[in-house]
Amino acid sequence: MNSELVQQIRLRIEQAEQILITSHARPDGDSIGSTLGLGLALAQTGKNIELVSADGVPAALKFLPGSEKIKNHATITADLVIVLDSGNLDRVGNVLDGYDRIDINIDHHPDNTFFAEFNLVQSDAVSTTEILSKLIPELEIEITVDVAANLLTGLITDTIGFKTENMHPGAFRTAAQMVELGADLPTLYHHAISEKTFEAARYMGAGLSQLSRQDGLVYTSLTLENRKQAQYPGRDDADLVNILSSISDAKIALIFIEQSDGSVKISWRTRSPKINVSAIAHQFGGGGHRAAAGAMVAGTLQEVQEKVITATHNVLNL
Numbered sequence: 001m002n003s004e005l006v007q008q009i010r011l012r013i014e015q016a017e018q019i020l021i022t023s024h025a026r027p028d029g030d031s032i033g034s035t036l037g038l039g040l041a042l043a044q045t046g047k048n049i050e051l052v053s054a055d056g057v058p059a060a061l062k063f064l065p066g067s068e069k070i071k072n073h074a075t076i077t078a079d080l081v082i083v084l085d086s087g088n089l090d091r092v093g094n095v096l097d098g099y100d101r102i103d104i105n106i107d108h109h110p111d112n113t114f115f116a117e118f119n120l121v122q123s124d125a126v127s128t129t130e131i132l133s134k135l136i137p138e139l140e141i142e143i144t145v146d147v148a149a150n151l152l153t154g155l156i157t158d159t160i161g162f163k164t165e166n167m168h169p170g171a172f173r174t175a176a177q178m179v180e181l182g183a184d185l186p187t188l189y190h191h192a193i194s195e196k197t198f199e200a201a202r203y204m205g206a207g208l209s210q211l212s213r214q215d216g217l218v219y220t221s222l223t224l225e226n227r228k229q230a231q232y233p234g235r236d237d238a239d240l241v242n243i244l245s246s247i248s249d250a251k252i253a254l255i256f257i258e259q260s261d262g263s264v265k266i267s268w269r270t271r272s273p274k275i276n277v278s279a280i281a282h283q284f285g286g287g288g289h290r291a292a293a294g295a296m297v298a299g300t301l302q303e304v305q306e307k308v309i310t311a312t313h314n315v316l317n318l
Helices: 002-017 027-041 129-139 145-158 170-180 185-194 196-208 222-232 240-244 276-285 301-316
Strands: 018-023 050-052 082-083 102-105 117-119 213-215 216-223 252-258 263-270 290-299
Touching: 002 082, 002 102, 002 117, 002 129, 002 185, 018 027, 027 050, 027 082, 027 129, 027 145, 027 185, 082 185, 102 129, 129 170, 145 170, 145 185, 145 301, 170 185, 185 252, 196 222, 213 222, 216 240, 216 301, 240 263, 252 301, 263 276, 263 301, 290 301
Parallel strands: 018 050, 018 082, 082 102, 102 117, 216 252
Antiparallel strands: 213 216, 252 263, 263 290
16 A cells, blocks of 8 residues: 555545545445445544435445445535545546545546545455555554444455455455454355345346346346336345356356436446456446446437347457
């Protein structure tokens, strides 16, 4: 970690009184774990900390300590803005409308655009929470049990339970450190990875019933009607894409989730080190990692499926 950059970040935090912390819209375990981990840590300094996520906290992540502190819009005039786990500002949503500057950007996405004054970006980290687990002690702030639980959850979820190809020895050591600090690994793992609501299971079942396979591509879709029938509250895929990626002959797993605003959320996954699904996502205004990426595309489900499946097959046929 760049010591000069860390000291600049530390100085800016020390000088601030009103701190706004946010992350990307349609949040996952890493974005919420990062927001809560850093937010709860900085709250120990006595500063006014506001935690914001454009879409709030998904029901599946409300087990995290401090989750009730996250709002879906800003209410303070911050003198320090920190964006976590976002490669670009477009992913944040409207949370930062009215702000003409971003002070600090902490992220691990390789396609990060370095949009802040200070950018702590480490693309070799498996999660943004892994970066924060090193940064917080450098700020001379204690990692409490609740902070450790949030940081560990981000690491668990972004590696799908420590099994993504970018896992490295340091990430395992970070997880062990969080456990030593009091984080309950079995309970967090169960909530973050294994546990599903009845509604989520029904929603996933609808997607599985429409599963298709073409030359190494496994894909399905989830419609607004599927969501309504299952009474599923979220706008995501309930992690169904990770089940698709476990299918033995799936070189790429792909899922389409119809949205109420006339767009389609797309998620790609691959286990092949030769395939970069982030490059496909970039074609549609999205991004992510080599093995996991996503995008939001305007259009009907059928229109978007046709374009994206064609582009994905082009990558498979290279």
